[in-house]
Amino acid sequence: AQTVTQSQPEMSVQEAETVTLSCTYDTSESDYYLFWYKQPPSRQMILVIRQEAYKQQNATENRFSVNFQKAAKSFSLKISDSQLGDAAMYFCAYRRMDSSYKLIFGSGTRLLVRP
Amino acid sequence: GAGVSQSPRYKVAKRGQDVALRCDPISGHVSLFWYQQALGQGPEFLTYFQNEAQLDKSGLPSDRFFAERPEGSVSTLKIQRTQQEDSAVYLCASSFRDRSYNEQFFGPGTRLTVL
Numbered sequence: 494a495q496t497v498t499q500s501q502p503e504m505s506v507q508e509a510e511t512v513t514l515s516c517t518y519d520t521s522e523s524d525y526y527l528f529w530y531k532q533p534p535s536r537q538m539i540l541v542i543r544q545e546a547y548k549q550q551n552a553t554e555n556r557f558s559v560n561f562q563k564a565a566k567s568f569s570l571k572i573s574d575s576q577l578g579d580a581a582m583y584f585c586a587y588r589r590m591d592s593s594y595k596l597i598f599g600s601g602t603r604l605l606v607r608p
Numbered sequence: 609g610a611g612v613s614q615s616p617r618y619k620v621a622k623r624g625q626d627v628a629l630r631c632d633p634i635s636g637h638v639s640l641f642w643y644q645q646a647l648g649q650g651p652e653f654l655t656y657f658q659n660e661a662q663l664d665k666s667g668l669p670s671d672r673f674f675a676e677r678p679e680g681s682v683s684t685l686k687i688q689r690t691q692q693e694d695s696a697v698y699l700c701a702s703s704f705r706d707r708s709y710n711e712q713f714f715g716p717g718t719r720l721t722v723l
């Protein structure tokens with residue numbers, strides 16, 4: 494069975510600084526997707542960034558980028574120029590590429606942004 | 609509507625009561641998912657529909673949980689004889705097609721509190 498682990502329950506960053514959130518996962522599959530979701534207090538889960546395992550190039554979306562290390566099964570999220578609006582719970586998630594479409598989430602990291 | 613909607617947003621039930629949680633997916637979305645998110649945890653998969661067919665219900669924790677999507681649009685998650693351990697946020701997500709990658713769009717969730 495696939496598992497996703499986020500070992501940082503909470504992280505804090507100064508506004509305008511950079512922070513990295515860690516995620517490791519376990520799977521025997523060779524092709525899959527990885528995601529980072531943001532969940533603000535409103536509870537609406539928002540997709541931040543995704544990575545296809547077959548792509549070697551790390552995904553980037555504006556201030557958000559990932560460091561995908563397939564052999565190490567590591568998938569960290571880097572947030573540059575942190576903003577107050579980035580404060581939220583961040584969940585790492587895994588999804589198989591075949592017909593099992595459910596998302597498997599980690600336990601989350603709460604990100605605090607200090608003004 | 610523009611996004612996935614869920615109702616009610618909050619539900620308080622006495623132990624032993626039956627509850628029904630509603631999800632309105634984005635119009636035209638074929639796939640619909642239910643997740644359960646306990647306090648301080650990541651969401652966990654409950655069940656998956658493709659149109660009106662329930663293709664995966666492996667995550668339903670007991671036979672007290674029942675989900676349906678009779679016309680392939682609105683879905684209802686029913687919990688019979690609620691217990692305190694059922695207290696959680698129930699998230700619904702929908703996606704456009706039944707393919708390996710399609711983004712899951714999440715609703716705001718229903719927070720269920722069982723007293």
